[in-house]
Amino acid sequence: xxxxxxxxxxxxxxxxxxxRSFLLVSIVSMLLFFxxxxxxxxxxxxxxxxxxxLPGRQTLIGVLENKPYPMLHVTEGxxxxxxxxxxLLSGGGKRGVQSRGKxxxxxxxxxxxxxLARGDLQMIQLRGGMQGLADMSDTEAPGIDVEDLGKWRxxxxxxxxxxxxxxxxxxxxxxxxxxxxxxxxxxxxxxxxSSQPVEGSEFLLVGNANGExxxxxxxxxxxxxxxxxxxxxxxxxxxxxxxDPTTVRPLP
Amino acid sequence: xxxxxxLTIAEYWLIIGAICAAVFLTFGIDRIDEDARGSxxxxxxxxxxxxxxxxxxxxxxxxLERERDxxxxxxxxxxxxxxxxxxxxxxxxxxxxLLGLAVRQTPPDGAPIKLEEAR
Numbered sequence: 456x457x458x459x460x461x462x463x464x465x466x467x468x469x470x471x472x473x474x475r476s477f478l479l480v481s482i483v484s485m486l487l488f489f490x491x492x493x494x495x496x497x498x499x500x501x502x503x504x505x506x507x508x509l510p511g512r513q514t515l516i517g518v519l520e521n522k523p524y525p526m527l528h529v530t531e532g533x534x535x536x537x538x539x540x541x542x543l544l545s546g547g548g549k550r551g552v553q554s555r556g557k558x559x560x561x562x563x564x565x566x567x568x569x570x571l572a573r574g575d576l577q578m579i580q581l582r583g584g585m586q587g588l589a590d591m592s593d594t595e596a597p598g599i600d601v602e603d604l605g606k607w608r609x610x611x612x613x614x615x616x617x618x619x620x621x622x623x624x625x626x627x628x629x630x631x632x633x634x635x636x637x638x639x640x641x642x643x644x645x646x647x648x649s650s651q652p653v654e655g656s657e658f659l660l661v662g663n664a665n666g667e668x669x670x671x672x673x674x675x676x677x678x679x680x681x682x683x684x685x686x687x688x689x690x691x692x693x694x695x696x697x698x699d700p701t702t703v704r705p706l707p
Numbered sequence: 708x709x710x711x712x713x714l715t716i717a718e719y720w721l722i723i724g725a726i727c728a729a730v731f732l733t734f735g736i737d738r739i740d741e742d743a744r745g746s747x748x749x750x751x752x753x754x755x756x757x758x759x760x761x762x763x764x765x766x767x768x769x770x771l772e773r774e775r776d777x778x779x780x781x782x783x784x785x786x787x788x789x790x791x792x793x794x795x796x797x798x799x800x801x802x803x804x805l806l807g808l809a810v811r812q813t814p815p816d817g818a819p820i821k822l823e824e825a826r
Contacts, residue, residue, distance in 0.1 A: 499808055606823035610815035629811070650815040680812045684822065706815050 501628065506573030506621030509535050513579060514567045518596050520690065521560050523662025523669065524644035525552050527579070528599050528691040535570060536577060541691030543578040543644045543660065545617045551642020552581055555588050562592035571620035576646065576658040578620040602689040609649050609696065610706060613661065613677045615639050616646040632678035639670045639677065647696045653687060659696035672700035680706045724758030731757060731764055739771040
């Protein structure tokens with residue numbers, strides 16, 4: 456049997472002399488290559504922004520509005536969420552809170568939970584049960600200002616409000632589409648992120664032209680850059696985009 | 708081809724796979740693998756895999772059953788193809804990444820347009 460002189464690498468033995476140069480070049484090349492690919496991929500991604508959960512539990516009192524999606528017009532704020540703000544509401548995980556507040560439309564409620572924020576978009580992830588949403592309807596509810604801002608054509612992206620507000624980062628973009636659709640299907644409020652601010656805000660809660668939820672018709676258009684038309688209302692401090700789903704079209 | 712058709716195909720594929728898994732893991736595996744004889748706990752773990760690749764399982768089963776297996780030659784085609792496949796992947800993978808970057812949407816910068824005044 457002839458002796459095979461080909462150098463052979465064994466992990467637990469010292470490298471054969473004939474392979475050392477090859478191994479050194481390979482290791483350095485691969486380190487440079489993967490570092491380069493990592494840098495290339497990272498630099499081509501958009502900045503995820505500074506959204507996230509705010510520290511501490513927030514307890515707020517305000518007027519509950521369920522349509523198109525649950526929101527609270529805050530009448531007694533906390534140290535992080537000021538009075539007069541309108542916050543979106545969600546449950547734990549990928550769930551909305553439509554069923555919890557359905558009999559409290561327009562009533563004063565006390566809510567408690569974890570706050571999320573991205574810019575002027577704020578959301579409370581409610582605690583479970585009465586600790587998260589308590590009826591205070593014996594308190595007289597103040598009227599909520601609703602201002603019609605006209606009909607608009609906007610460009611931007613339809614996201615789920617919870618991930619966008621910081622439950623996930625980036626919470627936008629095509630890679631997040633499946634998560635966004637699961638959140639929306641679970642009842643999390645959809646939010647339109649406008650390419651440029653509309654009347655001072657780039658985040659608009661989405662509903663249909665009648666002010667009702669619009670989840671099903673949005674699922675094919677989430678996480679894409681789209682153009683859409685509809686009326687915009689300012690309810691409290693929040694803009695609501697009453698979108699006509701027939702006008703939604705993906706941009707090139 | 709609609710998504711419903713694809714799901715129907717996948718459904719039938721898995722049904723056939725489940726039948727193959729039941730037969731192979733009950734009778735077949737004892738006939739072709741002497742190490743499996745008398746061992747049963749591991750067999751349910753193989754069910755999902757057999758359901759997915761049942762044609763390959765059936766083909767290997769008949770090869771081993773007829774004693775036509777030549778283990779020395781079995782992996783030769785794949786080993787011979789290694790250089791060509793890895794060379795092709797070196798080109799194809801960067802192309803896929805670059806194509807993905809090229810065809811992705813450009814973030815819009817169009818200003819909001821007011822179509823009607825407030826009522």
